[in-house]
Amino acid sequence: MKIQIFVTLKNGVLDPQGKAIHHALESLDFSGVNDVRAGKLIELEVDEGTSDETLEKMCEKLLANTVIENYEIRKLPETVA
């Protein structure tokens, strides 16, 4: 089972990386970008039947720092060959 975990900074937490990317886009003359936030994508290949609870525990214990970050767990549908 393929799992994607998106880790993003909480609202209100300043994001220096997002800001730098925003500046870079502007310096490339892309206008109309109002805000940029940078996050992380972590892909896991886990055993079938791994519970949501276990996935949440992984996020809480290691993958995200919940002081500054939110996480979202997405299960990818199996691709049919």
Added chain:
Amino acid sequence: MKSAVIVFPGSNCDRDMAVALETVSGTKPIMVWHGDSNLPSDLDVIAIPGGFSYGDYLRCGAMASRTHIIPAILSAAKKGVAVLGVCNGFQVLTEIGLLPGALMRNSAMNFVCKDAKLKVSNDRSLFTRKYTAGETISIPVAHHDGNYYADENTLDQLEQNDQVAFRYDDDINGSARNIAGIVNEQGNILGMMPHPDRAIDTKHGGTDGRDLFEGLLERVSA
């Protein structure tokens, strides 16, 4: 003074810390590998050194914070053993929840490596007792992720409880309220981004970090 320095893969200031502890106390610290589950008994001080444990993968200090030695550090800290986290050590202390907040990427995105002027904010903790509140000291910094963040409530609480140990004189990394180091409520845990371990000998270019170790030594051997 019986001390231990915790060593992770990627720690690179573990020896600086060991030299500082030995120079001031006359006793060699015990180097403890992160894979051990036990700390030596009757420790006075646990030092979590600077460096780039696990290559700063995932988040600074994140992987180190889930190693075998951590439960032993948590229980020693609870018993009142002095815990000093410098630089990466400060990041580890926030990741394991012994200190509030988090250290984020410097606001200007650059690595800062220089002597930083710090204002001593609290001179009553185990670590800062030889300084005088309001005094300015010079301690080297070398970090990419030293931008201290905590929510407003936590920051207010830190100030109310006099838990801010040091503040930067200038804004060098975007830290909330210029915080460079904080202690826990009980005062036996200090986390700071600047390196007092690199300011104990005149050959370092300054000795302003020495008072931290000497104050600690006086207290634990009293």
